[in-house]
Amino acid sequence: xxxxxxxxxxxxxxxxxxxxxxxxxxxxxxxxxxxxxxxxxxxxxxxxxxxxxxxxxxxxxxxxxxxxxxxxxxxxxxxxxxxxxxxxxxxxxxxxxxxxxxxxxxxxxxxxxxxxxxxxxxxxxxxxxxxxxxxxxxxxxxxxxxxxxxxxxxxxxxxxxxxxxxxxxxxxxxxxxxxxxxxxxxxxxxxxxxxxxxxxxxxxxxxxxxxxxxxxxxxxxxxxxxxxxxxxxxxxxxxxxxxxxxxxxxxxxxxxxxxxxxxxxxxxxxxxxxxxxxxxxxxxxxxxxxxxxxxxxxxxxxxxxxxxxxxxx
Amino acid sequence: xxxxxxxxxxxxxxxxxxxxxxxxxxxxxxxxxxxxxxxxxxxxxxxxxxxxxxxxxxxxxxxxxxxxxxxxxxxxxxxxxxxxxxxxxxxxxxxxxxxxxxxxxxxxxxxxxxxxxxxxxxxxxxxxxxxxxxxxxxxxxxxxxxxxxxxxxxxxxxxxxxxxxxxxxxxxxxxxxxxxxxxxxxxxxxxxxxxxxxxxxxxxxxxxxxxxxxxxxxxxxxxxxxxxxxxxxxxxxxxxxxxxxxxxxxxxxxxxxxxxxxxxxxxxxxxxxxxxxxxxxxxxxxxxxxxxxxxxxxx
Numbered sequence: 031x032x033x034x035x036x037x038x039x040x041x042x043x044x045x046x047x048x049x050x051x052x053x054x055x056x057x058x059x060x061x062x063x064x065x066x067x068x069x070x071x072x073x074x075x076x077x078x079x080x081x082x083x084x085x086x087x088x089x090x091x092x093x094x095x096x097x098x099x100x101x102x103x104x105x106x107x108x109x110x111x112x113x114x115x116x117x118x119x120x121x122x123x124x125x126x127x128x129x130x131x132x133x134x135x136x137x138x139x140x141x142x143x144x145x146x147x148x149x150x151x152x153x154x155x156x157x158x159x160x161x162x163x164x165x166x167x168x169x170x171x172x173x174x175x176x177x178x179x180x181x182x183x184x185x186x187x188x189x190x191x192x193x194x195x196x197x198x199x200x201x202x203x204x205x206x207x208x209x210x211x212x213x214x215x216x217x218x219x220x221x222x223x224x225x226x227x228x229x230x231x232x233x234x235x236x237x238x239x240x241x242x243x244x245x246x247x248x249x250x251x252x253x254x255x256x257x258x259x260x261x262x263x264x265x266x267x268x269x270x271x272x273x274x275x276x277x278x279x280x281x282x283x284x285x286x287x288x289x290x291x292x293x294x295x296x297x298x299x300x301x302x303x304x305x306x307x308x309x310x311x312x313x314x315x316x317x318x319x320x321x322x323x324x325x326x327x328x329x330x331x332x333x334x335x336x337x338x339x340x341x342x343x
Numbered sequence: 344x345x346x347x348x349x350x351x352x353x354x355x356x357x358x359x360x361x362x363x364x365x366x367x368x369x370x371x372x373x374x375x376x377x378x379x380x381x382x383x384x385x386x387x388x389x390x391x392x393x394x395x396x397x398x399x400x401x402x403x404x405x406x407x408x409x410x411x412x413x414x415x416x417x418x419x420x421x422x423x424x425x426x427x428x429x430x431x432x433x434x435x436x437x438x439x440x441x442x443x444x445x446x447x448x449x450x451x452x453x454x455x456x457x458x459x460x461x462x463x464x465x466x467x468x469x470x471x472x473x474x475x476x477x478x479x480x481x482x483x484x485x486x487x488x489x490x491x492x493x494x495x496x497x498x499x500x501x502x503x504x505x506x507x508x509x510x511x512x513x514x515x516x517x518x519x520x521x522x523x524x525x526x527x528x529x530x531x532x533x534x535x536x537x538x539x540x541x542x543x544x545x546x547x548x549x550x551x552x553x554x555x556x557x558x559x560x561x562x563x564x565x566x567x568x569x570x571x572x573x574x575x576x577x578x579x580x581x582x583x584x585x586x587x588x589x590x591x592x593x594x595x596x597x598x599x600x601x602x603x604x605x606x607x608x609x610x611x612x613x614x615x616x617x618x619x620x621x622x623x624x625x626x627x628x629x630x631x632x633x634x635x636x637x638x639x640x641x642x
Contacts, residue, residue: 061583233538234578234587238545241554241606250545252587261589279538284376287605288539288556307545307586 032075032216034093037207042188045111047100050074050141051179060092063262063306068092070304074099074121074141082136082145082272082340086301086310087256093308094301096271098177099141113245115142116189117297117313118209118337124184127333128176130316131329134337136272137299137313138204140247142185145271146339148179197223200318201283203244212336213274214250218324224312225295225316226328228273233288234263236280237307244272244282248299248311255309256302269310272333276325282317293320297333349498352478356422358411358432358456362470370401373603379403383600385410385455387468393447393459393571393636397600397609398559404475404515404610406599407570408447408459411474413586416453423454424550427480428596428612429498432458435578437472439464445639446476447571448494448598451543451551457598459642481549485509489525492617493582504638505596506530506573506617506631511623528623529594532572532631535536537579537587539622541606548581552598552610571634572597574611575624581616592619596634 037106052074059067064251071077072091080096100121102108119135133146145332192202192210194215201209208300235249253264268274274297279288282296303309316323363386370378378391383391383405391407393402411432413419430446440463456476460468480498487509488494511528535555543553555574560567568574575593580588595611602608615622636642 056532063583063586063588065583107466234536234542236538236540237586240540240544241542241604252545261591262587264587281374283605284372285605287374287541287607288607305560306546306580306584308584317367 031210031213033194033210034217035210036191036193036195036269040188040191040207040224042186043114045114045187046187047102047111047142047183047185048185049076049177049179049181050101051099053304060122060305062304063258066261068304072174075179078175080271080301082336082337083332084271086269086271087254088272088300089302090328091302092304093139094303095139095141095143096301097143097145097181097204098137098183099139100183101141101142108179111142112138112140113186114187114190115185116187116204116206117299117315117333118206119188122184122186123177124143126176126178128181131177136333137311138246138272138298138339139311143299144183194223197318197322199322200316203282203314204315205279211337214328214331215326220223220324222322222324224324224326224328225276226274227276227295227329228329229266229269229275229330230325231266231275231277232264233277233279234286235266236277237302237309239311240286240288243285244314244317246249248313249286250303250308250311252307252309266310267325269298270332271298271301272337274313274315280315280317286314291320293318293323349482351479351483352464353477355423356425356476356478357479358422358474358476360387360404360408360421360468360470360472360474361412361455367615368461371604373550374605379603382496387465387471389466391570391600392462393634396560396568397557397568397597399412399526399600400600402600402605403602403604406448406450406451406457408444408457408465408598409474410450411458411466411476412454413455419454420550422456422476423451425478425481426456426476427478427496427498428454428614429501430479431477434464435473435475437467439467439472442467444474445641447634448548448596449609450610451598452544454550459636459639459641463507466469466578473584487525489527489617489621491621492527494615495581496612497614505634524620526537526621526623527615528625529573530631531575531594531624532568532626532627532633534575534577534624538578539577540585541608542611544585545586548585548613550610553595554602554607554610555617556606556608557601568609569595569633570600572631573614573633575626577619579616581613585613590619592617592622592624594622594624
């Protein structure tokens with residue numbers, strides 16, 4: 031993105047985390063939109079097979095978190111890890127057989143979510159070599175299929191505090207300077223900020239996550255329950271993991287709320303949900319008055335176009 | 344035999360009057376980015392009553408009465424889930440021992456029950472006082488309710504004092520319309536589009552209120568909502584978590600006031616949810632009368 035930033039004034043911090051297991055309780059089942067009980071994986075641990083560029087929905091999964099799900103064991107340190115980590119930050123595995131593998135943060139979801147290039151071997155899916163941005167995945171050495179719960183990772187955190195001096199009404203959240211630089215668009219002659227998005231989301235879709243801090247978890251989108259009734263659909267079944275999306279009438283500058291005439295840009299960091307009022311979720315990147323933005327519809331506006339390539343941290 | 348044919352059980356629950364709690368910083372950040380100190384978010388709030396505007400005070404989620412909690416998190420969730428609007432409560436300890444109150448609503452996340460009292464009783468209550476809640480209502484279905492409509496969080500004894508009509512004129516009522524469909528009609532203050540739903544969306548309606556991101560009323564009071572009013576939300580289904588469903592309606596009762604936080608606002612405790620063809624919400628911006636202190640004998 032061709033835009034002036036304060037990136038040279040940001041600090042970089044080394045943060046530690048570990049891959050955190052999926053969590054369940056002894057009652058096991060949750061309940062879907064029509065009352066259907068379900069027990070489905072997706073949240074926590076290491077989820078193989080789904081990467082940026084792949085469909086967000088259509089899996090037998092709930093709260094699908096692609097890649098590794100990361101927390102810190104200490105509650106206070108964990109909140110710092112969740113708040114300070116930004117989309118596009120580098121994540122390096124430092125213990126276990128996958129030590130040395132490098133991935134990137136794709137969002138937050140009460141876990142930091144890191145996607146790693148699909149490795150050769152049992153963990154590689156049939157689809158992993160097909161989607162956009164996947165051609166570089168085979169030769170990177172240790173990969174995601176060797177990761178598991180408890181493996182330690184290092185996050186090189188940079189991005190909170192990123193500002194756009196030429197766009198004072200636009201607030202940047204959770205966005206690594208390197209990711210912003212890699213995105214298309216930028217300052218237009220008319221002064222607006224051009225942002226490319228793969229999908230536009232109506233205000234009716236905003237689900238769980240409304241009212242929470244913009245730097246934590248994400249905003250679940252309703253209306254993307256693949257395979258369920260048309261009365262539940264808001265036309266969002268085509269979302270992909272990593273898509274940049276525009277949320278209409280959403281003001282995420284100081285938390286997540288409804289405000290007519292505002293706009294929020296997010297990146298889809300989680301996928302399929304069966305739980306009602308939940309769904310694929312964007313982590314917040316940019317927010318401000320709609321008049322400050324110029325949106326360009328672009329099917330390639332996806333993290334797969336920029337991550338695992340040469341994104342500077 | 345359906346759930347509606349089964350006999351209700353009543354459960355005595357123990358609540359403790361909440362003390363407000365803050366973390367290390369006194370500040371929260373409002374929707375315009377300004378720091379503020381949250382007053383009225385839980386605990387005992389004096390001077391706010393049913394019939395007051397949800398925008399009456401410069402406070403954060405202020406509720407008309409005392410919030411009840413339990414020290415054990417699981418027991419606290421059960422307290423919130425089983426308590427129903429209209430349940431009787433009784434103070435068991437402290438200076439207000441013996442005082443009678445009524446459950447007015449509930450709040451989510453960790454779980455809170457909002458209990459209303461006569462003003463003189465409320466003024467004698469202190470955080471930590473024990474309160475017994477006579478919980479009944481979950482699992483209840485009133486006879487004549489259309490089968491597609493679900494009821495929740497409602498004491499059976501409260502049905503007759505709320506503007507809920509199980510046999511609305513012109514529909515044939517419980518006997519069915521000309522198309523044979525049953526309809527329940529509810530008078531509400533306002534019908535709100537689902538895009539205004541904030542905190543509470545995606546959460547269980549039996550244990551969590553739904554904040555509505557309502558704008559403050561105009562200079563003439565137009566668009567105001569009063570505590571105790573019934574409010575309808577279109578395209579919202581709250582049977583299995585609260586979420587978007589086209590053609591559906593949810594009716595709840597306004598239980599707490601506005602909040603400066605983005606994504607928050609006046610909250611409703613859901614009471615009825617169903618397809619719009621079976622659950623008819625009629626907006627009466629001026630003439631609506633919801634739950635009142637007089638109807639609850641709290642004056």
